[in-house]
Amino acid sequence: MNNLIQRPLCEQKHSVKDETGYQMEMDRLSFNQIDLKWASYVNPREKVLTYQPPRSAIVSHFRLQDANNTVTKSGQQLNEKQFVVFRESLKPYDLYVLPTLDKTRSFFELSISDDFFDHLFTEESKFLTRFRNSSFVQTPTFDFTAQMEPAMYGIINDMKKSPYSGYLKGIYLEAKAIELFLLQVKQLDQQTAIQQSKLKPADIERLHAVKDHIDSYYDQPCSITGLARMTGINQMKLKNGFKELFQTTVFGYLSDVRMQEAKRLLQDEKLYVNEVADRIGYKHAHHFALAFKKKFGILPGSLKE
Known part of the structure; x- marks a missing residue:
């Protein structure tokens, strides 16, 4: 370009x-x-x-x-x-x-x-x-x-x-x-x-409900079992259908939502790393820091320097 x-x-x-x-x-x-x-x-x-x-x-x-x-x-x-x-x-x-x-x-x-x-x-x-x-x-x-x-x-x-x-x-x-x-x-x-998918419209609607739930409650613990029960879809269809529909796994999407929100909190609200970890649902700041570096290639603390 x-x-x-x-x-x-x-x-x-x-x-x-x-x-x-x-x-x-x-x-x-x-x-x-x-x-x-x-x-x-x-x-x-x-x-x-x-x-x-x-x-x-x-x-x-x-x-x-x-x-x-x-x-x-x-x-x-x-x-x-x-x-x-x-x-x-x-x-x-x-x-x-x-x-x-x-x-x-x-x-x-x-x-x-x-x-x-x-x-x-x-x-x-x-x-x-x-x-x-x-x-x-x-x-x-x-x-x-x-x-x-x-x-x-x-x-x-x-x-x-x-x-x-x-x-x-x-x-x-x-x-x-x-x-x-x-x-x-x-x-x-x-x-x-x-x-063009072979997924039934009702299943597509349920999978979107799972995605919407993650968007709203990314800071809360979640499991395939719990999400399947909440939306009325079987676990296998949830895992395979979510991947087909959104080109990522359920937990891959959850991690992406958390990391993008973490980046915003660090840059815009100037929160400390441990505060961000707690805000997005991590019990240990160290685990959050590793996930953040895997996603963005830098440690979260470097955004505050």
Whole structure:
């Protein structure tokens, strides 16, 4: 991708407030053929925002916090912990935004140019092929939507806290943007495979319930026996079906969720290693430190240095 490194890194902060009480704070990074946006907003009552894209692009929108706040004209919506990939033309379009009540809602957005997408395209991916062949519509659709994986949160956070500056920061962010996009490709390809799976719909629903349980209670002890009993699926189908559906084992997924949360607690909340170990369900900080090093290649204490 080095041949695409041309434009200097541009960092901007935007603040929007109107008479209805709608307020948004946004950090934006633009470089080469990539735009990154981190934004949070509050919105007292339903409203319509007309957005004018600065260029045509492939947009990946990640809903980080809260749910059900961005709704298309057709009534489609995006929930918390979901992402959507869509085309954006130069034509303006409307975003229907539901009230946030007393909560702040946040999102991250990755936009890449058509040329950059072409560099990433391969027919080996069913999602990329379907996406390229999909109709180009004026209003974004939610045809390519999936659940966020723990690693996606980690990459988004890494980009926000880039350890580099200047030209090296652009290279780092480009690499992370590609890594994030490839995770989306993997997730959407996997979703296509699920649609072709021989697993029964009821079993797929139960396996998603297991995954959701781990997402919410990763700090609690769990066992194959307990998860199978809780969701009403036999143990063999739980182990084999989870691997088929999510391309990882039950305990592999649990470890990934724990490690990504541990990294966040160390970097964002500045907790001590023993506090993090306890917070994510480890009885012994030493065991946690070994697992963290196996995952990230460094000891957790080094993130606080």
